[in-house]
Amino acid sequence: MQKIELMAPCGNWESMRAAVMAGADSVYFGVEQMNMRARATANFTVDDLKEIGEYCNSHNVRTYLTLNTIVYDHDLSIVKTLISAVKEHNITAVIAADQAVLNNARTAGVEVHISTQLNVTNLETVKFYALFADVMVLSRELSLTQVRKITDGISKEDVRGPSGNLIEIEIFGHGALCMAVSGKCYLSLHSNNSSANRGACVQNCRRTYTVIDNESGNELEIDNQYIMSPKDLCTIYFLDQVADSGVKVLKIEGRGRAPEYVKTTIETYREAIDALQNGTYSQEKVKGWMERLESVYNRGFWSGYYLGQKMGEWHDGSGSKATQKKVYIAKGAHYYPKPQIAEFLVEAQKIKKGDKILITGPTTGVIEMELDEIYVNGQPAEEAVKGDQLTFKCDRIRTTDKLYKMIPNPDV
Amino acid sequence: MIAVTLQRNKCIGCNYCFEIAPDMFRMSTKDGKSILVNGEDKRGFATVRVHDEYEDKANQCKEVCPVKIIKVHQCKVKK
Ligand code: SF4
Numbered sequence: 088m089q090k091i092e093l094m095a096p097c098g099n100w101e102s103m104r105a106a107v108m109a110g111a112d113s114v115y116f117g118v119e120q121m122n123m124r125a126r127a128t129a130n131f132t133v134d135d136l137k138e139i140g141e142y143c144n145s146h147n148v149r150t151y152l153t154l155n156t157i158v159y160d161h162d163l164s165i166v167k168t169l170i171s172a173v174k175e176h177n178i179t180a181v182i183a184a185d186q187a188v189l190n191n192a193r194t195a196g197v198e199v200h201i202s203t204q205l206n207v208t209n210l211e212t213v214k215f216y217a218l219f220a221d222v223m224v225l226s227r228e229l230s231l232t233q234v235r236k237i238t239d240g241i242s243k244e245d246v247r248g249p250s251g252n253l254i255e256i257e258i259f260g261h262g263a264l265c266m267a268v269s270g271k272c273y274l275s276l277h278s279n280n281s282s283a284n285r286g287a288c289v290q291n292c293r294r295t296y297t298v299i300d301n302e303s304g305n306e307l308e309i310d311n312q313y314i315m316s317p318k319d320l321c322t323i324y325f326l327d328q329v330a331d332s333g334v335k336v337l338k339i340e341g342r343g344r345a346p347e348y349v350k351t352t353i354e355t356y357r358e359a360i361d362a363l364q365n366g367t368y369s370q371e372k373v374k375g376w377m378e379r380l381e382s383v384y385n386r387g388f389w390s391g392y393y394l395g396q397k398m399g400e401w402h403d404g405s406g407s408k409a410t411q412k413k414v415y416i417a418k419g420a421h422y423y424p425k426p427q428i429a430e431f432l433v434e435a436q437k438i439k440k441g442d443k444i445l446i447t448g449p450t451t452g453v454i455e456m457e458l459d460e461i462y463v464n465g466q467p468a469e470e471a472v473k474g475d476q477l478t479f480k481c482d483r484i485r486t487t488d489k490l491y492k493m494i495p496n497p498d499v
Numbered sequence: 500m501i502a503v504t505l506q507r508n509k510c511i512g513c514n515y516c517f518e519i520a521p522d523m524f525r526m527s528t529k530d531g532k533s534i535l536v537n538g539e540d541k542r543g544f545a546t547v548r549v550h551d552e553y554e555d556k557a558n559q560c561k562e563v564c565p566v567k568i569i570k571v572h573q574c575k576v577k578k
Contacts, residue, residue: 120511120532126566159514161526168530281565285513 091329091360092336094151094257095353098124099131101346103139104452106148109353113149115182117286117342121165122153123204124342125286133172140176153342154192155184155202157284163187170195180222189219193249203227203259204284206268210240213254221248224257224338227320228268230395231332234258238333255335260326261352261380262340264317264391266292292316293402316402321380321388323359324373329393330363347413347445348383350453355379382411412496413445417477419488429481431490437472438492446481448488455493456481500574503557504546505535509568516560516569523549523556548574 095106097116106114116139117124118131131139136152143150152173158166170191173181180198183189184205192199201207201216201223208226216223225234238256240246246254265272272283274291281287292315299306320340322329329337337360339352355376362368380388386402416438417431429446438444440461446454462478463471471477503523510532516524517533525534538545549557554571561569 119530125511159512159526159531161514161528162512162531164528165531279565280515280563282513285511285565287511287513287565 090364091334092149092257093353093356093360094336094338095349096262096339096341096344097349098342098344099346100135100449101447101452102342102344102349103142104450105346105350105447106353107143107146108452109350110357111148111353113151113179113336114143115151115153115338115342117153118169119165120286121156121158121162121169123155123283123286123288125156126281126288133169136172136176136178140178144177149179151180151182151200152178153182153202154188155182155204156286157282158185158187166191170197173197183220189216193219198222198250200224200257204271206271208233210237210244210246213237213241213256214244214246217246217248217254219249220254221250221252222255222257222336224259224336226268227259227264228392229258231328231393232395234332234334234393242333256333257336257338258329258332258334258393259320259391260322260329260337260339260356261320262344263386264320266315266317313402316386318387318389318402319385320391321377322390322393323356323376323380324370325390325394326359326363327368344384345413346447346453347455350455351379351383378410382409384409407496409496411493413491413493415489416444416492417471417490419446419448419484419486419490420476421486422484424483427480427482428478429484431477431484433471433473433475433477435473436492437470438477438490439470440468443493445491445493446484446488447491448485450485451483451488454482454484500548501551501554501557502546502548502572502574503535503538503553503560504544504570504572505533505538506544506568507532507534508543509566511566513565515563515565519559519563520553520556523547523553524560 092112094113095111097103097106097114116131118133166188174195174197180200181192182200182202184202189199199220201220203224206226207223241254248254275289276282278291279289281289295313359376384407387408415435417433420432421430440458442458458479461468463475512531517526523536525536527534535545535547538547557571561571
C-alpha cells in the first residue's frame with residue numbers, strides 16, 4: 088500500500104509544534120490577511136516564515152503556505168513579497184487559488200498546490216492545472232469512486248506537474264465542512280459585509296434558522312433548526328477505502344482550532360495511517376480512535392460525500408460535541424531542568440492529584456498528562472487552589488505556558 | 500472636528516472603506532492593507548482629525564468594515 092501524507096492545520100505556534108510532535112508529515116498555515124482565516128486573531132506574519140522553515144525542515148516536515156483568498160490589484164505586491172519569502176525561507180510550496188498567485192509562484196520557481204477554492208472535480212481540470220501545480224486537492228463534494236477515476240486517469244495518461252512527477256491528489260480527511268460548494272459562500276458577505284472569500288467568514292451557517300413561506304405565512308416544520316450547519320467530516324472509519332482511491336495526501340481541517348485538537352487529531356490519524364501501512368488497521372482499533380476524536384471539538388461526525396450519500400447530515404446543536412472540555416487553572420512560573428520540575432502559579436479554580444491536565448504554549452506546543460504527585464509551596468499535597476505555587480515533575484515548560492484541567496463536558 | 504482611527508494591522512484589505520471614502524483611505528500597494536490618509540501613527544493606531552462634514556462618510560466606513568477596525572470620535576473642543 089502506498090504511503091499517505093498526513094497534513095496538519097496550524098493557526099499558531101502552539102498548534103504547529105503540537106502537529107510536528109504528533110507526527111504530521113506536513114503542515115499548512117496562513118500569514119497576514121492573505122489566507123482563508125484572515126479574521127483569526129493569531130495569524131502568523133511574514134517574519135515567522137524563517138523560523139517555520141527552519142523548525143519544520145529540521146523535523147523533516149513539509150511546509151505549505153496558504154495564499155488562497157481572492158486577490159485584488161492592491162494585493163499583487165504583497166503576493167509577490169510572500170512568494171519570495173517562501174522561496175527564501177525554504178517553505179515547500181504555496182497553496183493557491185487565484186491565477187495571479189499560480190502565475191507568480193511558477194515564475195519564481197515555487198512549488199504550487201491547488202486549493203480547494205478551485206473546486207477540482209474532473210481529470211480535464213487536473214490536466215489544466217498540471218501546467219502550474221504538482222499537488223491538487225479535490226472538491227469535497229466528490230465520492231471516492233469519482234476520486235479513484237481521477238487518480239487512475241493521472242497514472243494512465245501520465246499527467247505530470249512542473250516538477251516532472253505524477254500529479255498527487257489530496258483530499259480533506261477530517262474537520263469542519265462548509266455548506267457552500269468548496270467554500271464559495273456569500274452569506275457572510277451579504278449579512279455582515281464580511282467576505283468568506285477574503286478569509287472573514289462570520290459563520291452564519293452555524294446558527295439556527297426558521298423557515299417561513301412568505302406566500303402562505305406557514306412556518307416549515309424542520310426538526311432541527313441548524314439547517315445550514317453540516318456535521319464534521321471524519322474518514323478514519325473508512326480510511327482503507329480512502330487509501331484505495333489513490334489519494335496521496337490527507338488534509339486535516341482546523342486552522343482555527345485549539346492546539347490540543349490538532350494534537351489529538353493528528354496523533355489519531357497518524358496511528359491509523361501507520362496501521363494501514365503495516366496491515367493492522369481494524370474496526371476494533373477504529374472504535375478507540377473514534378473515542379479519541381470525539382474527546383475534542385466536534386459537531387458530530389459523518390462521512391461527507393465520499394461514500395456517495397445523497398443528502399447531507401446536519402448538526403443539531405450550537406457548540407461542540409467534544410466529550411471533554413478544558414478549564415483554565417494556572418500559568419507557567421519556572422522550570423527546574425535538573426530535577427525536571429515545573430512550577431505553575433494557580434490563578435483560578437483548584438486542581439487535585441489525579442486530575443488530567445493540558446499545558447499549551449507557543450514553544451512548548453501541547454503536553455497532556457495526569458498529575459500523580461503534586462507539591463504546593465514545596466510540600467506534598469492533595470490539591471492546589473488559587474494563589475498556590477504548584478510544582479510537579481514534567482517535561483520542559485515555559486513562563487508563556489498555560490495549564491488547564493480537562494473535565495468531562497457536561498453538555499454531552 | 501471628528502477623529503477617525505484605523506487599527507491597520509488587523510485590516511483584511513477588502514477595499515470597502517476606500518470605495519466609500521477615497522479621500523480618507525487608500526489601499527497600500529505594498530502590503531495590501533488600508534492606509535488612513537494623513538494619519539498619525541501611535542502604536543499601530545493611526546488617527547486623523549477631519550472636519551465635521553466628513554462624519555457621515557467616516558461613519559459609513561466604520562459600519563462597512565468587516566473587521567471593525569475603524570473608529571470615529573467627536574473631538575473635544577477646548578473652550
Ligand atoms: S474596510 Fe476595514 S478591512 Fe476593509 S480595507 Fe478598510 S480597514 Fe481594511
